[in-house]
Amino acid sequence: MRKVIALTLLSVAAFCATLAAQSGALQYTNDGQMVLPKDYRQWVFLSAGLGMTYKADAAPNANPPFENVFVNPKAYQEFLKTGVWPDKTVLLLEVRASESRVSINKNGRVQSNILHIEGHVKDHAKGGWAFYGFKDGAQKGTLFPKTADCYSCHGQNGAVDTTFVQFYPTLVDPAKKAGSFKETGH
Amino acid sequence: MRKVIALTLLSVAAFCATLAAQSGALQYTNDGQMVLPKDYRQWVFLSAGLGMTYKADAAPNANPPFENVFVNPKAYQEFLKTGVWPDKTVLLLEVRASESRVSINKNGRVQSNILHIEGHVKDHAKGGWAFYGFKDGAQKGTLFPKTADCYSCHGQNGAVDTTFVQFYPTLVDPAKKAGSFKETGH
Numbered sequence: 312m313r314k315v316i317a318l319t320l321l322s323v324a325a326f327c328a329t330l331a332a333q334s335g336a337l338q339y340t341n342d343g344q345m346v347l348p349k350d351y352r353q354w355v356f357l358s359a360g361l362g363m364t365y366k367a368d369a370a371p372n373a374n375p376p377f378e379n380v381f382v383n384p385k386a387y388q389e390f391l392k393t394g395v396w397p398d399k400t401v402l403l404l405e406v407r408a409s410e411s412r413v414s415i416n417k418n419g420r421v422q423s424n425i426l427h428i429e430g431h432v433k434d435h436a437k438g439g440w441a442f443y444g445f446k447d448g449a450q451k452g453t454l455f456p457k458t459a460d461c462y463s464c465h466g467q468n469g470a471v472d473t474t475f476v477q478f479y480p481t482l483v484d485p486a487k488k489a490g491s492f493k494e495t496g497h
Numbered sequence: 498m499r500k501v502i503a504l505t506l507l508s509v510a511a512f513c514a515t516l517a518a519q520s521g522a523l524q525y526t527n528d529g530q531m532v533l534p535k536d537y538r539q540w541v542f543l544s545a546g547l548g549m550t551y552k553a554d555a556a557p558n559a560n561p562p563f564e565n566v567f568v569n570p571k572a573y574q575e576f577l578k579t580g581v582w583p584d585k586t587v588l589l590l591e592v593r594a595s596e597s598r599v600s601i602n603k604n605g606r607v608q609s610n611i612l613h614i615e616g617h618v619k620d621h622a623k624g625g626w627a628f629y630g631f632k633d634g635a636q637k638g639t640l641f642p643k644t645a646d647c648y649s650c651h652g653q654n655g656a657v658d659t660t661f662v663q664f665y666p667t668l669v670d671p672a673k674k675a676g677s678f679k680e681t682g683h
Binding site: 356358360367369375413415416417418424464470477478481495496 | 541545551558573595602603604650656663
């Protein structure tokens with residue numbers, strides 16, 4: 312009986328460890344780079360845009376990229392309940408090339424290879440939100456300096472706490488209900 | 498001590514029940530309609546296309562829809578390992594309208610409201626793969642008759658087992674490795 316209990320508790324511990332590893336726990340290297348979460352493609356998808364630009368005079372793009380945004384499941388579930396992002400929230404922007412004539416597809420655009428990835432993480436221990444860039448398949452992301460445009464743009468235009476919730480359909484209502492949604496316009 | 502063990506086991510049971518509820522277990526109504534899984538937006542995202550059409554002479558669409566595809570996590574994890582879909586796999590196609598001038602966005606397209614949802618499910622007990630349509634926010638999906646175009650098109654052109662794995666970047670390699678990938682062309 313004792314053996315059974317011990318084994319049960321061991322299984323539970325192992326199971327919980329697996330869950331913790333999949334929960335998107337934020338990790339850094341010793342020199343402060345962000346570690347790309349291995350399982351982010353199994354995180355919660357927030358939305359995808361195609362060829363989005365924030366500048367009115369941007370040149371037309373014949374091969375516009377897709378931008379998929381994912382968030383760690385724990386942060387998503389908390390946002391649904393509270394309308395705010397908890398500490399250690401990790402948002403990942405996965406930028407992919409687009410193609411048209413793939414397999415039987417004739418028009419419109421489909422997603423192909425990854426161009427680059429960016430992380431946007433909320434970490435109180437490091438002074439709040441920060442952006443990290445993962446280039447050319449890198450598994451470690453380099454911190455964008457706080458003077459980079461992304462910080463000021465997200466600060467001014469993010470609907471909720473420097474994040475672009477205005478583009479994430481399932482999160483708009485929870486944020487509005489919680490009173491955390493800021494209207495942003497042209 | 499016994500109380501502690503009983504409580505621990507109860508917690509584990511409750512936890513497992515929660516996981517089972519989130520695993521995408523396929524459910525039908527008494528009259529054979531498919532029940533829309535409440536948490537499918539927390540399932541695994543496979544890809545998003547914009548304005549995809551399989552007909553060469555389709556008219557240009559000024560407001561092309563986005564098509565997001567989700568799969569239940571258990572089926573995804575099994576596909577990564579084996580390159581084949583297990584029984585009770587549920588794929589959900591969520592079709593959303595697109596817009597351009599939302600918030601600070603100036604060009605390209607962003608996702609807005611849901612237009613309709615379709616389910617594609619593998620259920621050995623019901624004779625294999627079937628399609629279900631969820632219209633106008635319906636929580637129950639109606640079976641498409643087996644004579645509908647979707648069956649013949651997916652049968653002929655689906656890269657793996659009547660599914661369009663050719664459009665799901667993270668699944669192409671596992672399928673090719675397993676030898677389950679069928680090339681499809683123009």
